[in-house]
Amino acid sequence: MKFSKMVNxxxxxxxxxxxxxxxxxxxxxxxxxxxxxxxxLDTHPLVIEAAHEAMRKGETHYTEVPGIAPLREACxxxxxxxxxxxxxxxxxxxxxxxxxxxxxxxxxxxxxGDEAVMIAPYWVSYxxxxxxxxxxxxxxxxxxxxxxxxxxxxxxxxxxxxTKLLFINNAANPTGVLYSKExxxxxxxxxxxxxxxxxxxxxxxGLVYEGEYISCASFAEFKDRxxxxxxxxxxxxxxxxxxxxxxxxxxxxxxxxxIQSQSTSGTSSISQWAALAAITHADTIISPIRxxxxxxxxxxxxxxxxxxxxxxxxxxxxxYCFISMEHFGITHTDSVEFCMSALEQGNVAMVPGVAxxxxxxxxxxxxxxxxxxxxxxxxxxxxxxxSVG
Ligand code: PLP
Numbered sequence: 001m002k003f004s005k006m007v008n009x010x011x012x013x014x015x016x017x018x019x020x021x022x023x024x025x026x027x028x029x030x031x032x033x034x035x036x037x038x039x040x041l042d043t044h045p046l047v048i049e050a051a052h053e054a055m056r057k058g059e060t061h062y063t064e065v066p067g068i069a070p071l072r073e074a075c076x077x078x079x080x081x082x083x084x085x086x087x088x089x090x091x092x093x094x095x096x097x098x099x100x101x102x103x104x105x106x107x108x109x110x111x112x113g114d115e116a117v118m119i120a121p122y123w124v125s126y127x128x129x130x131x132x133x134x135x136x137x138x139x140x141x142x143x144x145x146x147x148x149x150x151x152x153x154x155x156x157x158x159x160x161x162x163t164k165l166l167f168i169n170n171a172a173n174p175t176g177v178l179y180s181k182e183x184x185x186x187x188x189x190x191x192x193x194x195x196x197x198x199x200x201x202x203x204x205x206g207l208v209y210e211g212e213y214i215s216c217a218s219f220a221e222f223k224d225r226x227x228x229x230x231x232x233x234x235x236x237x238x239x240x241x242x243x244x245x246x247x248x249x250x251x252x253x254x255x256x257x258x259i260q261s262q263s264t265s266g267t268s269s270i271s272q273w274a275a276l277a278a279i280t281h282a283d284t285i286i287s288p289i290r291x292x293x294x295x296x297x298x299x300x301x302x303x304x305x306x307x308x309x310x311x312x313x314x315x316x317x318x319x320y321c322f323i324s325m326e327h328f329g330i331t332h333t334d335s336v337e338f339c340m341s342a343l344e345q346g347n348v349a350m351v352p353g354v355a356x357x358x359x360x361x362x363x364x365x366x367x368x369x370x371x372x373x374x375x376x377x378x379x380x381x382x383x384x385x386x387s388v389g
Contacts, residue, residue: 013355067094176315
């Protein structure tokens with residue numbers, strides 16, 4: 001059988017490591033999973049009740065393709081209140097998670113031979129999504145010593161005449177990096193000078209523990225070229241409900257809606273009503289989730305530092321610690337081999353840094369409950385890893 005070259009892509013590394021961990025678990029082995037891309041917390045009862053109510057009321061049919069009007073309106077108001085933007089319902093599309101919004105954006109803009117710029121370490125799916133439409137990822141590297149921030153001069157050099165898109169992930173997976181207003185303005189100005197469309201993936205904006213969160217939606221002067229991707233997944237511990245959003249110019253939203261009409265037809269009606277309840281009660285729901293995750297982050301970092309006698313950087317946002325393998329005393333192997341051996345010998349699953357375009361690092365999630373985090377780190381430590389000097 002001959003598959004299209006466009007799908008000659010690797011499966012998501014996070015999901016692949018998770019699958020290996022589950023296989024081990026199925027054989028009866030206790031596996032400590034630090035790959036989870038979500039807060040392991042229950043969805044709020046108000047949201048569950050809204051889903052039941054939607055089902056009882058018969059909201060179980062196809063919805064309007066760009067999403068139900070009250071949810072589009074609520075999403076616009078939610079983002080406007082946080083960022084000072086002026087979105088209306090016509091600027092919002094409801095998608096099957098943020099992931100589908102990102103994929104439709106690549107579909108809308110990428111033609112074979114086009115380029116999309118992304119900042120490494122980047123979220124695992126961007127490069128594959130671009131590739132699926134015949135495009136090419138152009139990766140701009142960053143380093144921990146520069147706080148994982150992009151150098152604007154290097155960004156400029158990575159833009160060529162076939163460059164169409166720039167991905168910004170703020171707050172970032174896997175590094176938790178947060179960009180300031182000045183930094184974002186500089187990046188957006190470069191994008192404007194080169195006529196790029198900016199995809200601003202902001203799905204972690206609700207999980208900020210220190211510092212100010214600035215959205216690309218807060219710059220009125222760039223609003224025609226910026227599309228913000230949002231989601232209820234991480235803000236509200238609702239990953240399984242599959243509700244995300246694209247917010248941008250009505251022209252872009254109409255195009256995405258056409259793509260959605262010929263692909264998924266939109267996400268579950270029940271999930272959309274549930275997401276409406278989540279957004280309506282956003283302040284009540286998000287703060288306890290954020291507080292709990294901050295606690296889990298601090299436990300992760302304290303336990304790691306004390307077991308491995310080292311000091312890892314503390315992420316200001318998100319769900320992950322992105323850790324140099326040197327903190328484990330590993331300098332002689334690559335991140336895939338290290339993760340495989342940690343799973344084999346320590347029964348601990350982590351995601352190799354190379355999946356994020358950064359060799360020499362691993363990503364550990366602190367989304368699991370405290371006791372699971374501590375046991376995972378103890379198990380890794382028992383395996384004999386210890387920091388270099
Ligand atoms: N963007 C980033 C950076 C992510 O980490 C994820 C999920 O892990 C997504 C987008 C997609 O999330 P969802 O499709 O659940 O909204």
